[in-house]
Amino acid sequence: MKRRLLLVSNSTLHGAGGYLGHCQQQIQEFFGEQVKRILFVPYALHDRDSYAKTAREKLQSLGYEVDSIHEAVDPVEAVRKAQGIFIGGGNTFRLLKTLYDNKLVSEIQKRVLQDGIPYMGSSAGTNVATVSINTTNDMPIVYPPTLTAMGLVPFNINPHYLDTNPDSKHMGETREQRIRQYHEEPDAPSVLGLREGSMLLVEGNRATLLGSTKARLFSRGKPATEHEPGSDLSFLLTDGV
Amino acid sequence: MKRRLLLVSNSTLHGAGGYLGHCQQQIQEFFGEQVKRILFVPYALHDRDSYAKTAREKLQSLGYEVDSIHEAVDPVEAVRKAQGIFIGGGNTFRLLKTLYDNKLVSEIQKRVLQDGIPYMGSSAGTNVATVSINTTNDMPIVYPPTLTAMGLVPFNINPHYLDTNPDSKHMGETREQRIRQYHEEPDAPSVLGLREGSMLLVEGNRATLLGSTKARLFSRGKPATEHEPGSDLSFLLTDGV
Numbered sequence: 001m002k003r004r005l006l007l008v009s010n011s012t013l014h015g016a017g018g019y020l021g022h023c024q025q026q027i028q029e030f031f032g033e034q035v036k037r038i039l040f041v042p043y044a045l046h047d048r049d050s051y052a053k054t055a056r057e058k059l060q061s062l063g064y065e066v067d068s069i070h071e072a073v074d075p076v077e078a079v080r081k082a083q084g085i086f087i088g089g090g091n092t093f094r095l096l097k098t099l100y101d102n103k104l105v106s107e108i109q110k111r112v113l114q115d116g117i118p119y120m121g122s123s124a125g126t127n128v129a130t131v132s133i134n135t136t137n138d139m140p141i142v143y144p145p146t147l148t149a150m151g152l153v154p155f156n157i158n159p160h161y162l163d164t165n166p167d168s169k170h171m172g173e174t175r176e177q178r179i180r181q182y183h184e185e186p187d188a189p190s191v192l193g194l195r196e197g198s199m200l201l202v203e204g205n206r207a208t209l210l211g212s213t214k215a216r217l218f219s220r221g222k223p224a225t226e227h228e229p230g231s232d233l234s235f236l237l238t239d240g241v
Numbered sequence: 242m243k244r245r246l247l248l249v250s251n252s253t254l255h256g257a258g259g260y261l262g263h264c265q266q267q268i269q270e271f272f273g274e275q276v277k278r279i280l281f282v283p284y285a286l287h288d289r290d291s292y293a294k295t296a297r298e299k300l301q302s303l304g305y306e307v308d309s310i311h312e313a314v315d316p317v318e319a320v321r322k323a324q325g326i327f328i329g330g331g332n333t334f335r336l337l338k339t340l341y342d343n344k345l346v347s348e349i350q351k352r353v354l355q356d357g358i359p360y361m362g363s364s365a366g367t368n369v370a371t372v373s374i375n376t377t378n379d380m381p382i383v384y385p386p387t388l389t390a391m392g393l394v395p396f397n398i399n400p401h402y403l404d405t406n407p408d409s410k411h412m413g414e415t416r417e418q419r420i421r422q423y424h425e426e427p428d429a430p431s432v433l434g435l436r437e438g439s440m441l442l443v444e445g446n447r448a449t450l451l452g453s454t455k456a457r458l459f460s461r462g463k464p465a466t467e468h469e470p471g472s473d474l475s476f477l478l479t480d481g482v
Binding site for chain 1: 251252253254255256287331332334335374375376377378379380381382383384387388401403410411412413414419420422423425426429437
């Protein structure tokens with residue numbers, strides 16, 4: 001399988017150089033020198049012009065030209081011609097709904113899984129690359145036609161994974177409790193909790209944790225496990241984990 | 242309109258006497274002495290038996306017998322015969338889906354809005370009483386047939402409303418940012434952010450904020466406003482706010 005993915009937890013890391021600052025080296029290694037133009041998908045935020053400007057400025061500084069899909073006359077055609085894709089963060093429900101509304105889900109799947117163009121996602125853009133958006137943190141501000149996402153990997157991710165604060169007096173469910181509730185439902189796949197600062201590199205059937213923070217893995221009926229940056233997580237790419 | 246609702250932000254308040262401890266006086270004033278039996282709806286949690294036991298013990302201590310709907314042969318018939326209803330918290334998506342699966346939405350609407358039986362909700366049980374669950378904090382662990390809820394009031398609520406922590410290094414959206422994103426969508430109604438410790442009492446066309454904390458109100462295109470316990474919020478019951 002040609003699949004190449006860079007699935008980032010968060011676009012901006014506290015104190016790490018602004019938008020995409022903490023992962024710029026990994027971005028350059030991922031897209032390399034063969035990709036000249038990246039197709040940016042700003043659908044997760046309301047102000048697409050402003051969002052495209054932010055992404056364009058940053059990626060230009062790394063040596064890439066950016067086409068924003070919201071400026072394309074035909075978004076499906078834009079995906080067909082793309083050398084590489086970057087879907088940015090924001091609201092995951094809004095993003096997934098717009099991908100379906102514009103008939104882009106199967107087209108992106110085809111380009112990434114069959115043609116092997118590199119796909120980078122951040123936050124919501126990482127959620128939509130997985131089995132489903134069942135483990136997003138976002139508010140359901142719109143109703144997508146399904147929670148099933150692009151399935152570029154056979155598990156789910158929880159971006160911005162947050163450890164329980166033992167001093168908190170807030171009684172809302174912790175992140176871990178929320179993921180455990182998901183695993184009370186039948187057929188729920190594993191969930192990789194990517195803390196801010198971490199990202200997953202997938203190349204074919206090999207998956208590696210990159211970045212500066214550990215990831216926490218939740219599987220149905222098993223204790224959670226911790227994984228250090230640099231860990232080989234290829235076992236997650238086997239269906240049915 | 243006969244409507245009587247007690248919409249509580251949270252079932253358990255830190256340091257305030259355990260499950261429903263912080264609102265037990267309001268519960269007794271709300272259900273009064275005429276209601277002898279309360280129909281409890283435990284659908285938001287996976288372990289319904291355990292949840293019903295918790296609710297039963299607490300409500301019995303306040304003088305009410307509890308029938309849990311998950312023990313009824315015919316849940317619709319249980320709603321038809323109920324003297325009062327309490328829907329507990331947990332996962333809002335799971336709760337709303339189960340209410341639709343069991344054809345209870347229209348039946349509860351009828352009993353509350355036409356027959357005037359008292360309805361108490363806590364957390365997820367408060368979300369489903371409003372226009373929609375678009376402003377829940379919960380993870381979308383299942384896919385309900387719609388996000389439209391029972392519409393017992395013409396606005397939305399965000400339970401467990403949480404103020405922005407200026408010291409946080411976490412880059413996920415704040416609660417206020419999430420609600421603002423909801424208001425970027427067309428036709429989104431006002432959202433009452435009920436901090437933990439607060440609750441809304443609705444009697445006919447009168448709404449009053451009760452409890453120990455302020456509430457924060459968000460309306461599309463307007464600055465947020467703060468409301469003290471005891472405030473008259475009846476203006477929220479006018480459609481189209």
